[in-house]
Every structure is written in C-alpha cells, then in structure tokens.
Amino acid sequence: MCYTVKVLFHELGVCPIVHEIDQSPEVKEMEKALKRLGCKAPSVVPAVFIGGILVGSTNEVMSLHLSGSLVPLVRPYRVLSGKNAQP
Template identity: 70%
Template sequence: MEKVVKLASENGVLIFSKSTCCLCYAVQILFQELGVHPHVHEIDHDPEGKEIEKALMRMGCNGPVPAVFIAGKLVGSTNEVMSLHLSGALIPLLKPYQQHNLS
C-alpha cells in the first residue's frame, strides 16, 4: 500500500497496468490522445506486483488494473475513466498534465 501511495503522489498521472492488458493499453492511448503522458507502472514486471494488486483492490479498484490515479487520487479503472471522459469531467482533471493544448 505504501508503494502505491508513494508512486501516486510522485506522478501527476499514474496508471497501474499489466503489459498484457488490452484495457490498460486503451486507457493509455486515450490519455496520450488527450495530450497527457502518464507514468505507467507495469505490475507484472514488479517483484511486488501481487502486493500492489491486493493494495489496489483494498483501495476500491473493482479490477486490479488499470488503476488510474490523477493528482495522487484514485480515479478508478476503465469504466470510471471512460464515464468521466464521456461526461466531460476528465479533461479538466488532466489539464495541468497536458503536454500540448488541444484545439
């Protein structure tokens, strides 16, 4: 849990991911298209991956990955991110982290 909180606080936009997860990839591409380059932490390449997975579940993720944090706060998984995007609430959250302005 400590590692999750530390990584989330050190990175403006953080995605806990697995290298084989297509939903994780889809969320990463969405963020890149919105001009944000999130820090991606592949838990299947982390020796503490199982502990991170358990910590994410305890924090309220309905699936362990993708787990998206923005400004140190857990946003959620794919469903929450897509809901925020469709409602127009995602871009204001990402604005401080955008690399370029969208027209």
Template identity: 60%
Template sequence: MDRISDLASKKAAVIFTKSSCCMCHSIKALFYELGASPAVHELDQDSRGKEMERALRGLGCNPTVPAVFIGGEFVGSAKDVISLHVDGSLKQRLINARAIWF
C-alpha cells in the first residue's frame, strides 16, 4: 500500500493499468484528450505489480485496473472516471490538481 500511495502522490494524475486492458486504454486516451499527461504504471510490466494489485483491491478497486488518482486522491475505476467526465467534474478536478491548465 505504501508503494501505491507514494506513486499516486508523485504526479497530479496517476493511472494504474495493465497493458492488455481495453478500459485502461480508454481512460488513458480520455486523460490525454483532456490535455493531461498522467503517470501510467503498467502493473503487468512491473516486478511488484501483483503486490500493487492486491493493495488496489484493498482500496476497493474491483476490477483492480484502471485505478485512477488525481491530486493524490483515489478517484476510482473506469466507471467512476466516466461518471465524473459525463457530469463535467473530471476536467475541473484535473485543473484543481494542476494536471491541466486553462
């Protein structure tokens, strides 16, 4: 869990993903489209990926990826991020965290 917290706090937007996950790809694309450049951690390509996946599951991530953090705060998974985007608050959260500027 410490590793997750440490990585999540190093950048304004952080996404934990797996390279084979289509929803992970979609969430990354959404962030790029909004002008954010998130730190992306591919759990299936990290030697400690399984350990981090267990920690994400402990946070309530089910499925465990994508797991999104904005401003060091756990936002949720794909459905949570899409809900924020649909209601218009995702962009503002990214602005507030200084992940994008306007």
C-alpha cells in the first residue's frame, strides 16, 4: 500500500519524503510512536503526514482523494513543472 500512496502523490505532482521504518533499527519504537499519534493497528504504515499533520494511512488518503479533499491539502507541496504548474 505504501507504493500506491507514493504513486498517487507523484501523480498529483508531489515528491513525498519517505522514511522506510522497516529498514530502521528502531522500527518497534517508531511503530509505537505512530500508534500514539493515532495510527490504527494492524496497519500503521504508510503513515501519511501532510504539512506535519497526520492524515492517516492508505484508506484515509484514498478517501480524501475520492472526495476531492486531497488536492487542496497537497497543493502547497506540488513541484512546479510544465505539467503541474497550474494554479
């Protein structure tokens, strides 16, 4: 599901910063911290933050996208290029 969220953000013109917690020696501590922030078990990843605010996991991101609410959230973080330089 992490891949799906990354692809979606790239399609929206956003280059996300990705932290692969499963490759970190502190993976258990990071998972606990994410749960304390409100990520629900069993799937705490991907934990998507936009502008430093926890949005949620894949289900929450997809729900925001389908409702049309995701684009306004990511607009300030879009990379300007020919294809996505629109206002």
